[in-house]
Amino acid sequence: xKRFRGRVAVVTGAASGIGRALAERFAAEGMKVxxxxxxxxxxxxxxGELAERGADVRAVPVxxxxxxxxxxxxxxxxxxxGAVHVVCNNAGVFAGGLSWEAPLRDYEWVIGVNLxxxxxxxxxxxxxxxxxxxxGHVVNTASMAGLTTLPYASIYHMSKxxxxxxxxxxxxxxxLRGSRIRVSALCPEAVATRIDACERHRPPRxxxxxxxxxxxxxxxxxxxxxxxxxxxxxxxxxxxxxxxAAIRDERFYILSDDAWRDSCHARLEDIRAGRNPxxxxxxxxxxxxxxxx
Ligand SMILES: NC(=O)c1ccc[n+]([C@@H]2O[C@H](COP(=O)([O-])OP(=O)(O)OC[C@H]3O[C@@H](n4cnc5c(N)ncnc54)[C@H](O)[C@@H]3O)[C@@H](O)[C@H]2O)c1
Numbered sequence: 001x002k003r004f005r006g007r008v009a010v011v012t013g014a015a016s017g018i019g020r021a022l023a024e025r026f027a028a029e030g031m032k033v034x035x036x037x038x039x040x041x042x043x044x045x046x047x048g049e050l051a052e053r054g055a056d057v058r059a060v061p062v063x064x065x066x067x068x069x070x071x072x073x074x075x076x077x078x079x080x081x082g083a084v085h086v087v088c089n090n091a092g093v094f095a096g097g098l099s100w101e102a103p104l105r106d107y108e109w110v111i112g113v114n115l116x117x118x119x120x121x122x123x124x125x126x127x128x129x130x131x132x133x134x135x136g137h138v139v140n141t142a143s144m145a146g147l148t149t150l151p152y153a154s155i156y157h158m159s160k161x162x163x164x165x166x167x168x169x170x171x172x173x174x175x176l177r178g179s180r181i182r183v184s185a186l187c188p189e190a191v192a193t194r195i196d197a198c199e200r201h202r203p204p205r206x207x208x209x210x211x212x213x214x215x216x217x218x219x220x221x222x223x224x225x226x227x228x229x230x231x232x233x234x235x236x237x238x239x240x241x242x243x244x245a246a247i248r249d250e251r252f253y254i255l256s257d258d259a260w261r262d263s264c265h266a267r268l269e270d271i272r273a274g275r276n277p278x279x280x281x282x283x284x285x286x287x288x289x290x291x292x293x
Pocket of ligand 1: 062
């Protein structure tokens with residue numbers, strides 16, 4: 001897609017971090033933007049700031065784990081702007097710990113937001129994009145964690161590997177249909193956002209009783225590594241810039257070029273050689289720090 005002005009973007013997880021930066025970047029290109037998030041006050045603040053700068057925006061409270069919420073988001077988008085061109089399935093959360101100690105609720109929450117949120121976005125918006133028969137682009141937020149595996153973050157890695165595989169399959173399906181809809185998988189390294197405070201919006205149905213929480217020191221270790229990685233992560237605006245360029249260039253993979261790539265290559269080499277998985281955490285350069293983001 002080369003032309004952005006006047007076109008419509010929908011972004012989930014738009015009240016904070018990468019989603020907010022995407023909304024700002026799209027608005028700066030003259031797009032109409034629908035911001036969706038589970039956090040209404042932060043959502044209103046983000047949308048209000050963009051509106052003050054003259055952007056044509058809407059704010060829609062959404063829990064992406066709920067298909068009906070995402071369908072309502074599409075309805076409101078079409079009612080407000082009559083069309084949709086760019087869909088960023090971006091909302092995401094993190095929970096760490098040992099695979100066998102993590103409560104089921106952690107699995108349900110992380111997979112519910114990170115994977116089911118993307119599934120609902122695809123199942124709701126792709127038929128609309130196909131029906132419009134205009135240019136369109138779906139951006140699914142995975143992570144460099146979707147190309148690597150590290151201990152104490154299996155739920156997150158698993159959810160992001162699934163998003164990447166799902167996005168690649170979607171890319172094939174749309175290409176084989178000769179569709180004008182393009183797909184990208186966004187795979188950032190550590191980014192300076194509030195993902196390390198994502199517990200703030202965990203819905204009650206996904207909360208484990210306090211005594212059911214993973215008590216392992218490994219959980220604390222990975223959560224503090226995440227906070228450190230986020231503190232020194234790159235600015236969300238730089239990620240938004242990459243996304244815009246990828247949409248323009250019709251590029252599927254939006255990857256980091258830091259130490260996370262080395263971890264990814266080490267994994268691919270192991271697979272190619274039929275070796276057991278190496279433990280290859282990203283070795284800190286400028287921004288990466290070893291937490292699985
Ligand atoms: N920050 C990083 O280092 C990093 C790296 C790679 C990938 N990512 C991915 O980027 C995406 C955005 O995360 P971020 O880092 O900007 O974090 P963030 O916490 O700053 O923003 C995430 C937003 O998603 C919203 N959200 C959470 N649950 C939701 C739900 N059920 N429905 C709707 N909205 C919901 C939150 O309220 C928040 O506004 C996530 O998918 C994350 O996994 C982040």
